[in-house]
Amino acid sequence: MVKMEILNSSMRIICIVSICLLGASIVTAQHNKKLENVKGLWVISNDITPVQARENAINQAKVEALRLAGVPEFVSESNLMYRSEKRMELKEVFESLTTVDVSGEVSEFSIVKEEKQINEFGSILYEVWINATVTIHKTAKDLGFNLEVKGIRENYSSPDKLTFEINPWKEGYLTVFILSEKESGQLFPNRLERQEKLEAQTSYRFPKSRALDYEVSSTNPVEINYLLLLYTKKEIPFMKEQTPENILRFIAGIDPALKCLKTYSLLIKK
DSSP states (O other), X not given: OEEEEEEOSSOEEEEEOOOOOOOOOOOSSEEEEEEEEEEEEEEEOTTSOHHHHHHHHHHHHHHHHHHHHTOHHHHHHHHHHHTOSSOOOHHHHHHHHHHOOSSEEEEEEEEEEEEEEEOTTSOEEEEEEEEEEEEEESSOOOTTOOEEEEOOOSEEESSEEOOEEEEXXXXXXXXXXXXXXXXXXXXXXXXXXXXXXXXXXXXXXXXXXXXXXXXXXXXXXXXXXXXXXXXXXSOOOOOSOOOHHHHHHHHHTSOGGGEEEEEEEEEEEO
């Protein structure tokens, strides 16, 4: 189990994080398409762990779900990364799945089956099958509404502090989530750090409060976690129970023209 802790002398918020991925996108300019038993696979090699292979297989299944739902722009870029013989860093893979969200994304999914197989070359394959809901959008992403992010690493040793810096291109509002298959949470805003409009071309460092630390920790030898930075043109508070499903629906329900989403994988080693 992996925990991300926000700590100070008077407060301790524990948010358990691990696995998830999504793309991006409140309104009526979209519709959903459900698909069942969509397959994805990944080879377990010397430079990739079974945990990472499982994650990549899930992502491959999501790309296939997008293709089957008829999201050509999204799939054309993502497949280049998934099918490359060169091993791609997970951060790059996940960023590729959120930069082309004009047409749609996987807003919900569940794993229905997973297993390991050996191919004709003796390599071990990790295979997964998912049921997925693809949200197809009819509005375009605003390419000028973006933000630069610095300081997020791909690897952390438990326990470790998480800090990052953002520089928005335009004014807007930031919401940060951490996700897992079982539990999730909103990292920012929180009880010590309130939501406020961020100015354009201004650097902001997180955590903003000096009385607060974001701490990444794990009780497992290795686990992958995901950090989601959602930047919106207007304040859109997340009001529901902090479950992965509710967070995914919330983000998927925001019009692509109103948001920018950055997704990062955090590999935490004990």
